[in-house]
Amino acid sequence: MVESSLQESLGPLAAGAVLSDRVFETVSDAIVTGRIAGGQQVSDKSIAEALGISRTPVREALQRLTWLGLVEVAPNRYTRVTEVTEEMIASTIEYTGMQAGMALQLAMRRMDDGALQEAVAMLDRMIAASDAGDADDLMLASRMFVGFLTRESGNRLFATVMHEASLLVARNLRQAGTLIGTAEFRGECYRHMRAAMLAGDADGAELWFRRQHGVGVDSLPV
Structure with a gap:
């Protein structure tokens, strides 16, 4: 049951917690990990009842x-x-490929040596x-790497967009x-890409990252 799974995941609500954020995090995690499968219906009423909260924060999370x-919603x-x-x-x-390459480009222009070495260590993983x-470990390591680059990009708008999209990306690639x-x-x-990063070549590193995802291939030697 979707509702019982969510109830176990959410647990006791912390005092002062923003309920819509908690519900959003719980439901999105269940979707990304596959505990709620594609095509499965969800109900704001039943979820709210299972969690012992009003339907308003659940509706906000589903929106x-x-x-x-x-x-996806089909009215009525x-x-x-x-x-x-x-x-x-x-x-x-x-x-x-496009967005991760941009994160790498931005981060390389702003990272100090310590951050660069940390990024390279993540790439080594x-x-x-x-x-x-190992597909599972590569996905986890890639998410950590791109997440780190996004934080190091120094661009709050870019970081916000990447954070919001990361859930959909993770679900789709895991699927x-x-x-x-x-x-x-x-x-x-x-x-x-690793060699370009250590050489301080942001353009080269970005293009190799994109090539790995099948984009930007004409800009690099075969």
């Missing part, structure tokens, strides 16, 4: 999830979790996971359940 594309018919399609996965991979063919490209291709791109 945010609808705006993000994790939930249903409110349900969106299903991941092949087209959606392809669009997500393209989007991730991505390389190790990629070489091992895909596959690694992008071959291990050899990923390794080549990641290692070129």
Whole structure:
């Protein structure tokens, strides 16, 4: 049951907590991790009853999830979790390559040496996971890497947009359940990107990151 799963996840509500934010975080986590599957219907009434709260914060949370594309609403018919399609996965991979490349570009222009070394260490974890063919660890390491770059970008608007989109990106890529490209291709791109980062070449690092996602390929040597 969706409602009982959410009730267990949310637990006792903290005093002064913003209920809509708590509900949003709980439902979005359940969707991203697959505990609420695509196509499954959700009800503001039943969720509110299960959590012992009013329907208003639940509606606010579902509206945010609808705006993000994790939930879809047909008035007077249903409110349900969106299903991941092949087209959606392809669009997500393209989007991730472009936006993650921009995060790397911005961060490299503003990171100090300590932050750069921290970013490279995160990239090394991505390389190790990629070489091992560990899709779950590569996804986790990639999210940590891009999240770190986004924080280091120094651009609050960019960071806000990336944060909001990160939930949809994570759900779609987890649903895909596959690694992008071959291990050899990923390794080549990641290692070129690593070298460019250490050399202070922001443009080169960005382009290699994009190439790994299949965008910007004409700007780099084969």
